[in-house]
Amino acid sequence: MGTVVVTDQIYTKGVLQKDCAFYMENGKIIEIGTSRDVLRKYSGKRVEELKGKAVVPGTVNAHNHSFQSLLRGMAVDRPFLEWRDLALYKYTPHLDEEAIYTGALFAFGEMLKYGVTTVCDFFYVHNGSNAFDEAVIRAAKDLGIRLVLARTMYDWEGAPKAYIEKVDEAVERTRALAIKYQGDDMVDIHPAPHSPHAASPVMIKAGHKLACELDTPFHIHVAEEMFEVEETLEKFGLHPGDYLDSLGVVDDRMIAIHLVWLQQSEISMLGRKGATLAYCPSSNMFLADGITRIPELLKAGVRVALGSDGACSNNRISVFEEMRMCALLQKVRTLDGTSINAQKVYEMGTKMGGEILRLPVGELKAGMAADFVTLDLDDLSLLPKPELFANIVYSMQPTAIRDVYVAGKQVVVNGKLKSVKEEKIVQLVDSVSRKWENVGES
Ligand SMILES: [Zn+2]
Secondary structure, X not given: OOEEEEEEEEEEOOEEEEOEEEEEEOOEEEEEEEHHHHHHHOOOOEEEEEEXXXXXXXXXXXXXXXXXXXXXXXXXXXXXXXXXXXXHHHHHHHOOHHHHHHHHHHHHHHHHHOOEEEEEEEEOOXXXXXXXXXXXXXXXXXXXXXXXXXXXXXXXXXXXXXXXXXXXXXXXHHHHHHHHOOOOOOEEEEEEEOOOOOOOHHHHHHHHXXXXXXXXXXXXXXXXXXXXHHHHHHHHOOOHHHHHHXXXXXXXXXXXXXXXXXXXXXXHHHHHOOOEEEEOHHHHHHOOOOOOOHHHHHHHXXXXXXXXXXXXXXXXXXHHHHHHHHHHHHHHHHOOOOOOOXXXXXXXXXXXXXXXXXXXXXOOOOOOEOOEEEEEOOXXXXXOHHHHHHHHHXXXXXXXXXXXXXXXXXXXXXXXXXXOOHHHHHHHHHHHHHHOOOHHHO
């Protein structure tokens, strides 16, 4: 029942290696070695030959909001709060279970085609139960993508009703969902108090406590916009990082998102306490948030993974894209071409994503999940061949991504989704857009 995969090059142990093969069984990589050794040891097993291709780990999208794919292109070129009100808040009351499923199928399907094999969906449109959350999970399962549902806990009264829960409701529902999916290799549930802006101190502490109880990470947006700094200073007399520390929630379970507006002392504190970051460079640029100080955070010991954020604040949802954006943005900010490199951003998009989400993904080695992507070595965006690794990070286009496997199962074949027809996604998205035709005028 296992398969030997033979290909021209494999990215393993931090480098592209030639003349390698691996054996996978039950969704896991059992062994990687020279193709001669692997073929000999596992003779009699099924062999898959991927000629003219390189095999690289699937990328990990550490932060996304799937339903936002339905809002892509709306309210572009606006200040942050105007964008929030005209895109997110305006359309949220019109989201039903079918639209949530459609948004997730659309977002995850598009991501798979760009080589994302694990996605963390930071999901906050609960509408009073877990039914919408289950619709997101159903879409992930229909496509075959690995999912972390960061189930958001949100109690700021200024937001649409569908986001808001009382603290005990948020805890109960998140716990129930987490328990239901314990033991499911393809779905993990993490608590996610939304942000210092949209979750009360009691909610944030409850999210952290639940993460301790479930032994998972917890997710929280932190200091994305300057207004949040002004707000925590005014309400609590503290900057956002220090405020969270004062609540006792900064530790190695914390996956902070954004971390744009931090003081150096907060950067040091986050590093000391083992906090991690899901960094979304394109989104920060799109919304004119500012520039997170990545080399400084790395130096302080903060582990950094990459996320696309929602598709209406990017507006692409590819982690390979975020690798390139992260490198370019940090180089121009520091005016130093050596401040970050291809190897580092590649790791952020793969291995570090697995590490901060606590999943055995992002690296191809024995014991890890068989989540991988094949690249067409003759795609023009990857030439010239001797510079393949740098070209994957800095020049590759989605045309190079041919096949995608999650847990050993092929989910993208020659650039096309396998288990859900793309025509079906087009139809579903069109039907949501049609229903919304008149919302724009209201
Ligand atoms: Zn976000």
